Amino acid sequence: MNYKMMGRFLAQIVAVEAVFLLPALLISLFLGETGAVRGFLITLAAMGVVCGGLYASCRGAETLFGAKEGLVCVSAGWIVLSLLGALPFFFSREIPRYIDALFEIVSGFTTTGASILPEVEPMSRGLLYWRSFSHWLGGMGVLVFLLAVAPAGGKGSGFTMHLLRAESPGPDVGKLVPKMRTTALILYLIYIVMTVLNVIFLLLGGMPLFDAVCTAFGTAGTGGFGIRNDSIAGYSPYLQNVCTVFMLLFGVNFSCYYLLLMRKFSSVFKDEELRLYLGIFPGSALLVAWNIRGLYGTLEETFRHAAFQVSSIMTTTGFATTDFDLWPPFSKAVLLMLMIVGACAGSTGGGLKCARVLLLFKSLRRNIRQVLHPRKVQVVRTNGRVVGENVLDNTAAYLAAYMIILLGSFIFLSLDGFSVETNLSAVLACFNNIGPGLDAVGPTCNYAAYSIGSKLVLILDMLAGRLEIFPILVLFSGSTWKHS
Amino acid sequence: MNIIIAGNGKVGHALARQLSAEGHDLTIIDLDKQRLSDTVEQVDVMAVEGNCATLPVLRQAGVEGADLLIAATDMDEVNLLCCLTAHNLNPKMHTIARIRNPEYTDQIFEMREAFALSLTVNPERQAAVEIERLLKYPGFLRRDTFAKGRAEIVEVRVDGKSKLCNLSLSEILHSIIKCKVLVCAVLRNGTAMVPNGNFVLREGDRIFVTAPTADLTALLKSLGIITRRVRRVILCGGGRVSYYLAELLERDGISVQIIEQNPQRCVELTSLLPHASVVQGDCSSQEQLEAEGLGSCDALVTLTGIDEMNMITSLYGASRGVPQIITKLGRMENCLLADSLNLGSVICPRELCSNSIVRYVRAMQNQAGAAVSVHTIADGQAEAVEFQLDGSTIHCGEPLKRLNLKANVLVASITHGARTVIPNGDSVFRRGDTVVVVTNGQGVLRQFNDIFA
Structure with a gap:
């Protein structure tokens, strides 16, 4: 293990976080929120110490960097990011317990949006901004940001592939252009432009600037932290529909947008994952709308709520315009299934990803055919191209790891004594980075009642869900830490 | 620059490393998925899997926006087809093909024309030429080759016993040296100068002589350099x-x-x-x-x-x-190891090949009509620059004596097709010629037209 190189990476991550903390500090200074200012200043000092210490102790690092270092670096980076990012909540005394602050910020960076706060409106504006901004940074990934701003070239720059692969969701991560730095820049530029568009559309609907920016951050990262107690429910129907559309847009694979910019329209429209994603949305929305007919006054309202909730859950955002915990069981079941499916690979969303679902179904179909025609030679294709056996193996292994973690966490959470529906939906909502679950963790409730142990498990679930399991799993693997 | 490398073998990988370190945007095409993913993890490149001679694969690799294609698969025919196909998609792109089969060596010029190749490389032949150079002329201190091996600048030391000592250059060229050569630079007491006909050589001078490669033996003979000839x-x-x-x-x-x-x-x-x-x-x-x-x-x-x-x-x-030992090594890592052993001269074909391609890429960056390669001679005080004349060259077809060249610029050789001549007043530049120009380093030559005053 190249600890020095990893140390330098961690120092850079902390530096980036410190820079991004400054706008939140300015907001608090401007509004005279003394508690929040104190929290931010102590955090900045702590970040300075950590960053300086890491830089000082990791001078003269070799540039040799392998898959193992890449994976450990990403998960260690996210853990450090979260540990330090939680400090403002703790030191400002607005979240008195550190474990709760950590839960809140991990939920932010992993774009989960699960909260332990019963009320968000009393919080200071600076902290609300930081909470929402953590969605935006975590959505595209802090390491991808580092790759975009890091100096280009240099010896051994190929290792950056490990970082991109560990942080970008999807079964088969590739670059858009030959250079890693340009790829990361393109991703962030698309991300920034779309976020700004989202803010503009929200402002046009009469939303105040602060609300618009924070809501856009939550939408862009597919996070789901609202700045009002009732999430999006209090805003006008126009604003709710804007959110529905933008959540859906941020759940699309970003390389599709790049292809659109390159005017390769046909390859975008023929993309099987995108077709599946855009097929599931209206299908589920119609099913839910039919199921909840009669609960709302008008047809428009019924469809608006159905579309919003389906978009929100499917893209793993977690905003809500209504308490879907009161919906009939079939709608809740549809939403639970959508939690597992998730958004597209290469988007800011979580879940299993449509691309994996597609691959799993295709290889299942192949295996069934294999039983019927044992000597038939078959390959799995997506978009006309043959999918490598190793990708299929990885996808199957991913599903296995996914189920094991899901069930393990579910059993652990059950020790706390809540209902089965609560525990299952809590694990699904955290592991898939959605946020609100059902019953005691439904849209109007929160996660504060869980014990410290359960919160730690959920924190790990959120991280594992955001980083696609393996980077977190290697932390617990003996061979990672053995001297080689 | 956008560069596509077809073939992720030894040369392809070495090139990817070197060119990516110089900041180019690289795309590698290969059939072997595993080898591609290994390369992608080590070097900052993009990989495309498939047959590099097919349209969809070339399109996917972005051939329309590429500046250079290097075809270095292990099949000569695939390399040629790849370059031809790519050229049809993007005629402005430069193409380099690796051609190794000895049967094609004699028709390489015709093939360059027919397949629209900018350059062909043959690592094995390059290595053989390098080895021959080492074996053949032990009397020269150094040799720099230009015009793809057709013209040379050799460095010779004038000792006390030499026939050249205390003679002016015009005397030497008329009476002693029987072949056509040109003394393009003299290094005396650490200072380089571009000499004229009245320049008198002294003991201890190091002279840089331009000659067609075919005349080197004659040069060595007429200089009277006695070396142990390899038989x-x-x-x-x-x-x-x-x-x-x-x-x-x-x-x-x-x-x-x-x-x-x-x-x-x-x-x-x-x-x-x-x-x-x-x-x-x-x-x-x-x-x-x-x-x-x-x-x-x-x-x-x-x-x-x-x-x-x-x-x-x-x-x-x-x-x-x-007395003389030359060792060929296929892996560059072994070259480092070889320093500690008594292996004589070490030759690495792959490195020779990728160096010549990298030199070509560097020259390409300086725009059209620019230097093909730059060799530093005379302890870094002079530069020998090779140009390929194209449509942008002015004064084509006019005799040299009527042209007005910059001071400190010397036209050292003109290679037309396979023939190299040492220029005199009646020589002319023609489109497609390869010209070597020696300058004492002041005022950088970027384009060939820069040599005219």
């Missing part, structure tokens, strides 16, 4: 490098013995090389080497495909007191 060489291994080298050495009248293990290849070599003596046997066997007269040969060149074997055989040759 008999043993080549271990009968691969492509051996073939090229044996052919080159035969032309110089050096007797060649080749030891090759594969009987079928021995028969092939015998029919290809009528004057060489081909022996079927194991060249790592000391008895075999002794039977071929290792003790009395002038040089031993180890060229098998196995680095370890080459190193062991060379070490044995050194221990038996062979």
Whole structure:
């Protein structure tokens, strides 16, 4: 293990976080929120110490960097990011317990949006901004940001592939252009432009600037932290529909947008994952709308709520315009299934990803055919191209790891004594980075009642869900830490 | 620049490393998915899987926006087809193909025309040429080759006993040197100067002489440099490098013995090389080497495909007191190891090949009509710059004596097709010529037109 190189990476991550903390500090200074200012200043000092210490102790690092270092670096980076990012909540005394602050910020960076706060409106504006901004940074990934701003070239720059692969969701991560730095820049530029568009559309609907920016951050990262107690429910129907559309847009694979910019329209429209994603949305929305007919006054309202909730859950955002915990069981079941499916690979969303679902179904179909025609030679294709056996193996292994973690966490959470529906939906909502679950963790409730142990498990679930399991799993693997 | 490398073999990988370190945008095409993903993890490149001679794969690799395509797969024909197909998609793009089959060597110019290639590279032949250079002219301190091996600038030291001492250059060129050469720079007491005909050489001067490569033996002879001439060489291994080298050495009248293990290849070599003596046997066997007269040969060149074997055989040759030993190594990592061993001169074909491509890429960056390559001579005080004349060149077809050149600029050689001439007042530039210009380094030459005052 190249600890020095990893140390330098961690120092850079902390530096980036410190820079991004400054706008939140300015907001608090401007509004005279003394508690929040104190929290931010102590955090900045702590970040300075950590960053300086890491830089000082990791001078003269070799540039040799392998898959193992890449994976450990990403998960260690996210853990450090979260540990330090939680400090403002703790030191400002607005979240008195550190474990709760950590839960809140991990939920932010992993774009989960699960909260332990019963009320968000009393919080200071600076902290609300930081909470929402953590969605935006975590959505595209802090390491991808580092790759975009890091100096280009240099010896051994190929290792950056490990970082991109560990942080970008999807079964088969590739670059858009030959250079890693340009790829990361393109991703962030698309991300920034779309976020700004989202803010503009929200402002046009009469939303105040602060609300618009924070809501856009939550939408862009597919996070789901609202700045009002009732999430999006209090805003006008126009604003709710804007959110529905933008959540859906941020759940699309970003390389599709790049292809659109390159005017390769046909390859975008023929993309099987995108077709599946855009097929599931209206299908589920119609099913839910039919199921909840009669609960709302008008047809428009019924469809608006159905579309919003389906978009929100499917893209793993977690905003809500209504308490879907009161919906009939079939709608809740549809939403639970959508939690597992998730958004597209290469988007800011979580879940299993449509691309994996597609691959799993295709290889299942192949295996069934294999039983019927044992000597038939078959390959799995997506978009006309043959999918490598190793990708299929990885996808199957991913599903296995996914189920094991899901069930393990579910059993652990059950020790706390809540209902089965609560525990299952809590694990699904955290592991898939959605946020609100059902019953005691439904849209109007929160996660504060869980014990410290359960919160730690959920924190790990959120991280594992955001980083696609393996980077977190290697932390617990003996061979990672053995001297080689 | 946007560069596509077709073929992720040894040369392709070495090129990817070097070119990505110089900041180019690289896309690699190969059939082997595993090897591609290994490369992508080590070097900052994009990978495309597939047959590099097909339209969809080339399109996917972004051939329309590429500046250069390097075809370096292990099949010559695929390389040619790849370049041709790519050229049709993007006629503005430069193409480089690796052509290794000896049967194509004689028609390489016609093929360059027909397949619209900017450059062809042949690592094995390059290595053979380099080895021959080392074997053939031990009297020259250094040799720089231009115009793809057709013109040279050699460095010669004038000692007290030399015929050249205390003579002016015009006297030397008229009475002593029988062939057409040009003294393009003289290094005296650490200062480089571009001499004229009245310049008198002194003891200790180092002169830089331009000559067509074909005239070097004549030059050496007329300079009266006495060196131990290599008469008999043993080549271990009968691969492509051996073939090229044996052919080159035969032309110089050096007797060649080749030891090759594969009987079928021995028969092939015998029919290809009528004057060489081909022996079927194991060249790592000391008895075999002794039977071929290792003790009395002038040089031993180890060229098998196995680095370890080459190193062991060379070490044995050194221990038996062979005057000149040259070792071929396939892996560059082994070259570092070779420094600590007594292996004589070390040649790495892959490195020679990728260096020449990198030099081409560097020259390409300086725009059209720009330098093809730049060699630093005379302890870094002068530069020899090679230009390829194209449509943008002014004064084409006018005799040199009527042209007004910048001071400190000397036209050292003009290569037209396969013929190199040392220019005089009646020489003309023609489109497609390769011209070598020597300058003392002040005022950088970016384009050929810069040489005109």
